[in-house]
Structure formats: C-alpha cells, structure tokens
Amino acid sequence: MRRIILSLFKWLDWLSILCLGIVGYVLDLDLSRLESNSFFYNPVDWIQGNAPLVLLLSVSLLAISRILRWWLRGKTNEQKIIDRHISELLDKFRQVCFPELPPNTPIDHNRVTLFKHVDFKFWMWPFKGLFNPWGYWLGPWSGWLCVIYRSGHVTQDGTTVFLAPDAAQNSEGVAGQTWRRGAYRVGSEGSKLPDLNGEEYISFVGRLWFKTIRWLNISSTKAERFDKLDRRVRDYAKNTNTSVESVWQRLKKRKTCPTSILGVTIRDEKKECWGVLVMDSSNEHSCIDTTEKKFRDGLSLLNRELRRYGIFEG
Structure with a gap:
C-alpha cells in the first residue's frame, strides 16, 4: 500500500x-x-x-x-541491515529471558519489545480519543513510548504507542508504568493475568445489550458468559493500566493478550532514561527475574550493542 x-x-x-x-x-x-x-x-x-x-x-x-x-520514505539499505542485526540481538536476549521455551514455540507467545520515548508525536493511529487522536486533554507534545524494534520481526509494528508524560501518574500501559518506576512486572508465575487469548470479541452494541439484560435480571446463559468475560477484560485492563476499550480492540483484531509482562528502562550513554524494554509471555513461561545474573549480563550486552549501532543517537 x-x-x-x-x-x-x-x-x-x-x-x-x-x-x-x-x-x-x-x-x-x-x-x-x-x-x-x-x-x-x-x-x-x-x-x-x-x-x-x-x-x-x-x-x-x-x-x-x-x-x-x-x-513515507522507505529505509535505506544500511538501515535495513541495522534493523536485521537489532532484531537478531533481541532474539538472542529473548532466549535469555525465556530459557525453558520448547522448540517451535510461536514467536508472538514470548516477545521482547523495545520502546523509544519521544516528546512529540504528531500522527497517532488508532486514535486515543473520539475526537482527539492523542486522547482527551492531551496533545502531540504529551510524551510517548513508541515501538521501534521487536524480537522475531524485521518489519516492525509502529502502531503500538503508550502515553508517558512528565506527569508520571498518567503513564499508560506496562511500558508507561516502567518509564515511571524503572522496572515493573504484572502477572507473575503464581498470579497470571486473565487469559483472554481466543476469546470472542463482542461489539459495543452487543456489550450494551448484555448489560441491559443483566440489569433487568433477565435469565440468559449468553449474558452470564458475557458478564464473566467482561469482568476478566476489566481486570486485565486494570492490571495492565490500559483502557477497557483497548483490551476489547485487541480481541477484535485477534492480537495476543500476554498473561505475564515485565518492563525495564533502557538508559543511553549519559545514563538518562532513553526508552523501555518489555518482555511479555502468553504461555506458562514467564520472563526470568531481573535480579538473575544472566538477565543482567544479557541486558548489559544488549545495551552496549544498541549503543554500538547508534540507536540512542536517533
């Protein structure tokens, strides 16, 4: 296109x-x-x-x-080579984060994603608000975390964007909370996030209809199933610090809904926060703890390689 x-x-x-x-x-x-x-x-x-x-x-x-x-210009051949190398680096770090993955595990079930923090972002899709692309009372200057690299993908998905403003309490998603706190995990081994993968999407009108049936105390098996799913969706949104509607949109687009997410900040040469690295899992294999030596060593190596390829200079 x-x-x-x-x-x-x-x-x-x-x-x-x-x-x-x-x-x-x-x-x-x-x-x-x-x-x-x-x-x-x-x-x-x-x-x-x-x-x-x-x-x-x-x-x-x-x-x-x-x-x-x-x-709309395409990337240069040099940039494409760098993208390939960065993707390979994230794939190697993915093996460090998820050492017990069975062979042929789908890439999207255990991912490593690199977010870059930008102070200004003009284009936003999908819109965060009904009449405002950036959300209510926000603008392109609000501060954002944008996906620039993801393990297993040379061609990156640039549509995933989270709010990360100076007012840290308004940070969005696990990535935004990581930017605010330095490190953040939801869905540990003993307490996974609700598993929404494979659940059927229900339109806004359908959700309103089922809620009306429940409010009128009309007995309905479908309404009861919706009520259980709706509670899980709201629980997922609350724990991942995202909107309920954004979770429903993930179901609509059949996107993966991770059950375990860990984020750590990435710092540049000046030791200033540059972005966020997020490891998510949609199966029983969660990312290893950040205190483990192999995780720290792997993250340190990744940081050096990102610096060597000039990623922090862009």
Whole structure:
C-alpha cells in the first residue's frame, strides 16, 4: 500500500513540475499571434489570465508531494541491515529471558519489545480519543513510548504507542508504568493475568445489550458468559493500566493478550532514561527475574550493542 501511495505522489510531483514548465512557456507566447479559432487559443488565454493561481497551486502540490514522499520514505539499505542485526540481538536476549521455551514455540507467545520515548508525536493511529487522536486533554507534545524494534520481526509494528508524560501518574500501559518506576512486572508465575487469548470479541452494541439484560435480571446463559468475560477484560485492563476499550480492540483484531509482562528502562550513554524494554509471555513461561545474573549480563550486552549501532543517537 505504501508503495502505491509513493507512486501516486511521484506522479503528482512530475505533474506539478510539468505545470510549472507549461506556465513558464505559455507566458512567453504572444496571444495576438494566435488565431482566435485556434485549438490553443482558449487554453493559452486562460493560463495567461490565471498564471498566478496556476503557479501557486503547482508549487503547493509540489511541496505537499515532496513532504509526504519524505514522510513515507522507505529505509535505506544500511538501515535495513541495522534493523536485521537489532532484531537478531533481541532474539538472542529473548532466549535469555525465556530459557525453558520448547522448540517451535510461536514467536508472538514470548516477545521482547523495545520502546523509544519521544516528546512529540504528531500522527497517532488508532486514535486515543473520539475526537482527539492523542486522547482527551492531551496533545502531540504529551510524551510517548513508541515501538521501534521487536524480537522475531524485521518489519516492525509502529502502531503500538503508550502515553508517558512528565506527569508520571498518567503513564499508560506496562511500558508507561516502567518509564515511571524503572522496572515493573504484572502477572507473575503464581498470579497470571486473565487469559483472554481466543476469546470472542463482542461489539459495543452487543456489550450494551448484555448489560441491559443483566440489569433487568433477565435469565440468559449468553449474558452470564458475557458478564464473566467482561469482568476478566476489566481486570486485565486494570492490571495492565490500559483502557477497557483497548483490551476489547485487541480481541477484535485477534492480537495476543500476554498473561505475564515485565518492563525495564533502557538508559543511553549519559545514563538518562532513553526508552523501555518489555518482555511479555502468553504461555506458562514467564520472563526470568531481573535480579538473575544472566538477565543482567544479557541486558548489559544488549545495551552496549544498541549503543554500538547508534540507536540512542536517533
């Protein structure tokens, strides 16, 4: 899809340049030398009469096309090589975090994700609020944690974003709580988060209908099943510090809902918090404790390699 959009903008780019050339050429023509019934007379007359408007539109389209092509630009070959190396580093660290994984365990069941903290983020999708992309009373300058790398994936999912403002108590998700506290874990071996994987998504209207049935004390097996699922969804949202609606959206998109999540902060060369590293699990194998030596050694090695590849400089 991105390739098609880039192609369209490229054609728009050339069209704008062509229009600028045509206007420049037409302005040099002497209209009096053309016969009034000539095929070119009316177009030349119109362009000469509306030259400022045509030039303004052409320049504007050219500028917009260049800006959007820059924004949607693909990664360089050098960046693709770095991405591959970082992905391999996260895969190795994943083996440190989950040493007892059986062979052929699905990648999405035990993940390592690197978040970068940014002070400003203009584009947000899906929207955090109904009429505000960043959420109510928030803006692009609020402070955000954005996914930049994930184990097992060279092509990264850039849609996962958590709020991480200066007002730390408003931090969102386990990643946001990690940014606030330095380290954060939910769903330990003895107390896993509710397992929502495989549960059926229920639309907003359906949820409202089932709640109405329960409120009216009408006996319904489906309403009772919904009530149990709804309580688990709310419990999951509360423990992961996310909205109830965002959990329902995960079910709708059939995304993995981890039952154990651990986050630690990542610091740059100046020992300042740069981002967050999150390890999550959707099976019985949780991430090892942060106090274990092999975890600390693995994290230290990962941090050095990230510094070597210039990740902290971006």
